[in-house]
Amino acid sequence: MKPLFPLAFLLLLGACSILPKGEELVVYQLPASSAAPMNGRTVDWALQVNKPLASPLLDSTRIAVLPEGDRISAYQGVRWEDRGTLLLRDRLIDAFRNDGRIGAVSSDDSRLDTDLVLAGDLRAFQGEYRAGRVEVHILLEARLVQSGNRRMLASQRFEVRETASDKAPAQVVAAFGQAADRLAAQVLDWTLAQGARSAALSARD
Known part of the structure; x- marks a missing residue:
């Protein structure tokens, strides 16, 4: 059996050399926000x-792109640091905290009592090719809900598009x-306006 060991070892090395290399x-991460803090009355x-x-x-780390028509794909060799849904949620939280008018802002991960x-x-949270350029498209259908009774106070569609300066992923x-x-x-x-409206209605009751 001993003569077989060197042969088996060489075969194993050969197999390792033809296995596909891991994707580099x-x-x-989503670039840091450039929004300036606001100084207003705290609710x-x-x-x-x-x-x-x-x-x-969209609920993944892949950077989605629509290269043509309705075909949806993802950029190869690049990833988000977290899922797209979490990136947007955290950007919204950062915006509220940076603004400062809502003093108590938390995420669903913390499970704290809120109003x-x-x-x-x-x-939509993707890049789209249009006339040879890449246009970022984000579409969020938002809902504002009362925590206690889960009654929906308002809903609104928010949609933005931003043309990239180049096709490169960066x-x-x-x-x-x-x-x-x-x-x-x-x-x-929108949230501040709807929250103020809800507070005014609650004060009347």
Whole structure:
């Protein structure tokens, strides 16, 4: 049996050499927000921001792209540092905390008692090729819900598009950051307005 050992070892080395190498990934985080803090009156209600519901491709670390028509794919060799739904949720939380007018903001991970819950469906979080350029498209159907009785107070569709300066993944990621900032600003203003309306109605009861 001993003469077989060197042969088996050589065969094993040969097999290792033809196995496919692991994919080398470049991992991106969503660029830091460039929004400036606001100085306004702090509201007396607390907000929980939930991870939005989404399709498996958007609720993943893959950077989705529509190269043509309705065909959806993902950039090869690059990934988000976290799932797209979590990236957007955390960007919204950062926007609320940076703004400062809602003093108590938490995520669904913390499971704290709050007055209102911001939830929704993420319909688009992807790059789309248009006339030879890449346009980042984010579409969120948001819902504002009372925590206690789960009654929906309001719903609103938010949609932004941002053209990347180049097709390279780094520039597309930069466009994602800009688009996320714009969408977060819109969601922030809407949430504050709806929260004020809810507080006024509660005060009348």
